[in-house]
Amino acid sequence: MKKDALILGGGIAGLWCAWELARLGLESTIVETAAFPGGRAARLCCKATDECRRCGACLLEDVLHKVVWSDRITMLLHSDLLQVQGESGDFHATVSQRPARIVSDRCNDCGACEATCPVPGALVRSPWDRGLAIDEQKCRWFQDASCRACQETCAQDAVNLDRTPEILELNASTIVLASGFKPSDPHDTPRFGYGRVPGVVTGLELESLLRQENWEPGPSRKIAFIQCVGSRDAKIGRNYCSRVCCGYALRLARLLRNRFPDLSTSMFYMDIQSFERDFDKRLKEIEQEVKLVRSIPSEIRKGADGSPELVYQGLDDNREFESFDLVVLSVGISPNQSSVELGNIVGASSNVDGFVGGDGEAAVTSRCGVFVAGTVQGPKSIEETVSHAIRTAGEVASCVSKISREENE
Amino acid sequence: MKASAIESIFLTRKPRPKEDAALRVLVLGGDQTGMDLASRLAVEGFEVLLVGGTAVGQTSEGVDLFPDAVLEEIQGFVGGFEVILRTRRDRLTERVGFIVAAQPARIVPKYEQHSLTKSRKVISLSDLEAGLRTGNALEQPLDEWFHAAFLYGLKTESQPAVFARVLDAIEKLQGQGAIQPYVFTRHLKVAAAGLERRYRECRERGTLFFKFDDAGPFFDSSPNGPVMTFTDPLLHLEMDLEPDVLVVDEELLPPTMLEPLFKSMPSSRFAAPFLKPESTRFPGVETPKAGILAVGASRGVFDPEIIRGDIEAVIVALKRPMPEPMQESLPGPPEVDPGKCTMCLTCVRLCPHGAISFSKHAEADGATCTRCGICAEECPMEAIKLEPASQQPEMSVRIRNCLVHTGAAGKIVAFLCSRSAAHAMESIGRQIGENLVPIPVPCAGTVGLTHILSAFESGADGVIVAGCFKGNCASIYGTLLAEDRVGQVRGFLGEVGIDPGRVMFVSTASNTPGVLVHAVRNLELTITRVNNVEQCEKSQKRGSGAIP
Numbered sequence: 001m002k003k004d005a006l007i008l009g010g011g012i013a014g015l016w017c018a019w020e021l022a023r024l025g026l027e028s029t030i031v032e033t034a035a036f037p038g039g040r041a042a043r044l045c046c047k048a049t050d051e052c053r054r055c056g057a058c059l060l061e062d063v064l065h066k067v068v069w070s071d072r073i074t075m076l077l078h079s080d081l082l083q084v085q086g087e088s089g090d091f092h093a094t095v096s097q098r099p100a101r102i103v104s105d106r107c108n109d110c111g112a113c114e115a116t117c118p119v120p121g122a123l124v125r126s127p128w129d130r131g132l133a134i135d136e137q138k139c140r141w142f143q144d145a146s147c148r149a150c151q152e153t154c155a156q157d158a159v160n161l162d163r164t165p166e167i168l169e170l171n172a173s174t175i176v177l178a179s180g181f182k183p184s185d186p187h188d189t190p191r192f193g194y195g196r197v198p199g200v201v202t203g204l205e206l207e208s209l210l211r212q213e214n215w216e217p218g219p220s221r222k223i224a225f226i227q228c229v230g231s232r233d234a235k236i237g238r239n240y241c242s243r244v245c246c247g248y249a250l251r252l253a254r255l256l257r258n259r260f261p262d263l264s265t266s267m268f269y270m271d272i273q274s275f276e277r278d279f280d281k282r283l284k285e286i287e288q289e290v291k292l293v294r295s296i297p298s299e300i301r302k303g304a305d306g307s308p309e310l311v312y313q314g315l316d317d318n319r320e321f322e323s324f325d326l327v328v329l330s331v332g333i334s335p336n337q338s339s340v341e342l343g344n345i346v347g348a349s350s351n352v353d354g355f356v357g358g359d360g361e362a363a364v365t366s367r368c369g370v371f372v373a374g375t376v377q378g379p380k381s382i383e384e385t386v387s388h389a390i391r392t393a394g395e396v397a398s399c400v401s402k403i404s405r406e407e408n409e
Numbered sequence: 410m411k412a413s414a415i416e417s418i419f420l421t422r423k424p425r426p427k428e429d430a431a432l433r434v435l436v437l438g439g440d441q442t443g444m445d446l447a448s449r450l451a452v453e454g455f456e457v458l459l460v461g462g463t464a465v466g467q468t469s470e471g472v473d474l475f476p477d478a479v480l481e482e483i484q485g486f487v488g489g490f491e492v493i494l495r496t497r498r499d500r501l502t503e504r505v506g507f508i509v510a511a512q513p514a515r516i517v518p519k520y521e522q523h524s525l526t527k528s529r530k531v532i533s534l535s536d537l538e539a540g541l542r543t544g545n546a547l548e549q550p551l552d553e554w555f556h557a558a559f560l561y562g563l564k565t566e567s568q569p570a571v572f573a574r575v576l577d578a579i580e581k582l583q584g585q586g587a588i589q590p591y592v593f594t595r596h597l598k599v600a601a602a603g604l605e606r607r608y609r610e611c612r613e614r615g616t617l618f619f620k621f622d623d624a625g626p627f628f629d630s631s632p633n634g635p636v637m638t639f640t641d642p643l644l645h646l647e648m649d650l651e652p653d654v655l656v657v658d659e660e661l662l663p664p665t666m667l668e669p670l671f672k673s674m675p676s677s678r679f680a681a682p683f684l685k686p687e688s689t690r691f692p693g694v695e696t697p698k699a700g701i702l703a704v705g706a707s708r709g710v711f712d713p714e715i716i717r718g719d720i721e722a723v724i725v726a727l728k729r730p731m732p733e734p735m736q737e738s739l740p741g742p743p744e745v746d747p748g749k750c751t752m753c754l755t756c757v758r759l760c761p762h763g764a765i766s767f768s769k770h771a772e773a774d775g776a777t778c779t780r781c782g783i784c785a786e787e788c789p790m791e792a793i794k795l796e797p798a799s800q801q802p803e804m805s806v807r808i809r810n811c812l813v814h815t816g817a818a819g820k821i822v823a824f825l826c827s828r829s830a831a832h833a834m835e836s837i838g839r840q841i842g843e844n845l846v847p848i849p850v851p852c853a854g855t856v857g858l859t860h861i862l863s864a865f866e867s868g869a870d871g872v873i874v875a876g877c878f879k880g881n882c883a884s885i886y887g888t889l890l891a892e893d894r895v896g897q898v899r900g901f902l903g904e905v906g907i908d909p910g911r912v913m914f915v916s917t918a919s920n921t922p923g924v925l926v927h928a929v930r931n932l933e934l935t936i937t938r939v940n941n942v943e944q945c946e947k948s949q950k951r952g953s954g955a956i957p
Contacts, residue, residue, distance in 0.1 A: 048878040051879035052918070054689050128836035130835075273596070
């Protein structure tokens with residue numbers, strides 16, 4: 001059966017676009033490569049203190065609940081787009097669906113497989129703590145067929161490593177690319193010491209730990225946030241602002257201060273981007289809680305006591321040295337290589353910054369009938385991603401009704 | 410209170426029966442955005458009434474122009490609003506299905522912040538833009554300019570949209586002759602598509618940027634014009650500059666004339682001066698009231714690229730079938746018992762979505778009502794009831810059934826907001842749950858004394874009311890009302906011999922199951938402690954009774 005839209009990516013952009021289309025009476029299929037829907041937002045934490053701080057992370061759960069109940073949306077997990085033929089109004093897509101290795105109907109979530117699995121991270125828990133999946137990139141069975149521990153352990157007979165992928169042929173009038181972004185790789189800026197200096201983490205890693213309630217300050221009493229890691233850096237080809245990092249770093253800093261009042265937090269920045277209304281007032285509040293330092297460190301190194309030490313230009317041009325217990329790199333939003341590849345498959349070209357689609361905030365691409373939604377098109381906050389996905393749904397709906405008018409004529 | 414006074418306060422008199430107004434849209438415009446939106450809507454088959462400054466001769470078919478009209482009053486609901494427009498000559502009553510606020514931002518030059526006054530050499534960004542457009546609006550010929558100083562977000566924060574305009578102006582000036590631009594700023598706002606790249610290019614073409622953390626330059630005036638003195642933030646050298654032109658940046662504010670819209674939506678006081686609260690519950694153009702949409706400045710968005718998306722989002726919102734089918738788990742629309750309603754208007758004043766009108770008694774509009782249930786709980790006459798969701802008994806019966814079914818001993822009844830806490834509960838799985846009786850409610854704001862007492866009457870040991878975090882309630886203040894009420898109930902419980910510690914309120918989000926788990930564990934501890942104390946007291950009483 002021909003669907004109105006084939007949506008590539010089951011993160012917040014793809015889900016919201018599918019839901020808006022469903023509200024308009026249009027049917028769509030979401031193709032998601034991971035075992036669980038939700039994408040990046042599913043690993044972000046709520047940043048509410050005593051009140052909501054408007055990070056938007058919970059919008060994912062909102063839309064997911066709506067999508068699950070909609071009979072106009074089909075979700076294909078573990079699935080990858082192989083090729084696309086045809087044209088606007090009549091696309092034929094070939095999708096490979098890897099089978100669910102752990103059958104959710106049988107799995108009773110006992111955790112026995114997790115206990116026996118010898119490879120950390122090969123068994124992936126859903127962001128909602130219910131349900132498990134196998135990461136085929138890590139699982140030994142899919143590397144050299146050397147381990148079947150999980151299948152042998154499972155008393156429920158829920159694990160099946162032997163099922164083979166299925167090839168699906170899908171027809172759709174339009175295609176929406178909603179395959180998201182890649183967090184900037186902190187290794188691209190080696191002077192920040194990521195992977196070399198203990199106590200240097202990325203903002204996303206911290207968020208993920210906070211989401212799992214797995215982070216305690218322990219000895220971390222002094223925390224530094226470093227802005228523009230992989231953003232506003234023409235030397236590594238990122239000639240743009242990622243637009244979200246000032247917001248998430250300051251929200252995280254305030255969240256930590258709220259939970260652990262004796263922590264001290266500092267933020268090292270170039271320019272603080274407004275992310276809320278009445279930002280003058282907000283900034284004054286923030287200054288009470290977070291020390292703002294206008295300087296990007298020239299180096300982060302292992303200090304004499306083992307904790308990370310920042311070297312930066314202080315006021316009056318003095319070189320300053322300051323030790324912290326934890327340094328959080330506010331990594332930005334980069335183009336996703338797999339999105340660019342998907343763009344190649346569907347025939348949508350990339351823009352000057354490497355994101356798929358045109359400049360500005362356009363939802364259309366270089367190919368008729370192919371659209372983009374969310375951060376695949378460029379940096380966006382969660383709220384902006386939702387706005388963009390609604391815009392995309394509108395453009396898709398117009399395109400579909402134009403196609404059906406033409407078909408009727 | 411006189412009837413006329415009531416009408417002037419609450420503009421929600423029951424409207425006349427709906428005509429076919431659903432395809433008519435009132436657009437409050439004023440610039441290109443309003444016109445683009447109007448013609449887009451016309452193409453989509455809507456009949457548009459466009460209010461606000463429009464150049465003559467740019468009309469498109471299906472758009473009625475009211476260039477000098479002012480929106481005076483709104484009544485009714487989505488699909489059948491009655492609006493009163495005042496023009497220079499008369500007062501028109503029109504019926505429309507939707508109202509879209511798409512006025513441009515109010516632009517205020519920041520002269521005062523710098524104690525500057527407009528003069529031949531001191532102009533606002535808008536003045537410069539007008540001059541560049543027409544070529545003759547400026548008092549001073551452009552070719553006499555060499556040093557052009559721009560102030561941008563120096564004393565108060567600015568917007569990327571304004572920085573884009575500064576860059577536009579610099580590029581145009583550079584295209585017209587020899588010029589040395591300077592930009593004086595604090596935080597450059599580059600968080601918009603392509604802005605960082607344009608900033609770098611502008612710098613490479615010779616514009617000097619000075620970023621200040623402190624007060625910035627000091628302004629004086631000489632017979633020749635303004636004089637600026639400042640310490641270069643990088644070189645730490647004292648500098649002075651006598652610019653040939655000093656361009657003052659501008660503040661972007663929400664439009665005025667939203668007053669009639671505010672009045673139709675009691676929750677608007679949490680959003681004013683914007684039309685939409687700053688809440689992720691309203692991520693697009695929709696406001697808390699169905700059929701009233703906010704585009705661009707009225708929702709706090711100033712980036713022209715995103716505003717273009719807003720236009721598309723309006724089309725999406727207007728094309729949705731109406732009323733949309735509600736989730737099955739939500740109750741039906743509130744029913745008012747005409748015999749009990751005394752027209753006290755509590756519900757009208759409190760409905761966050763402006764869904765309640767009145768003629769002989771209060772009545773909720775089915776398409777506007779989100780079923781939050783705040784009205785039912787707040788009605789002092791208990792005249793309003795939410796019809797239970799299909800095939801579900803009334804809430805007190807549900808509570809009793811749940812407790813009877815599972816055995817009441819040690820049980821905690823949890824009233825969970827279906828938009829946050831109920832989702833969180835789903836992902837808790839096996840961590841808690843044995844002793845928890847979850848009762849999903851449409852909004853925590855619908856939970857009150859009766860519900861909490863009925864839980865205790867049915868034998869529960871404790872009650873949790875779990876709402877959204879402040880600022881994240883889909884009914885704006887439902888969660889605040891719930892928290893207040895739990896406080897009141899605690900006071901009351903003490904009087905009837907139930908330990909107030911047995912009731913608690915907790916703020917949650919759908920992605921914070923942990924918060925709910927902690928709350929339940931804490932309540933369990935409290936209950937154990939209270940049970941012990943109460944048992945001790947009982948046995949002491951028995952003991953003291955035995956001795957004499």
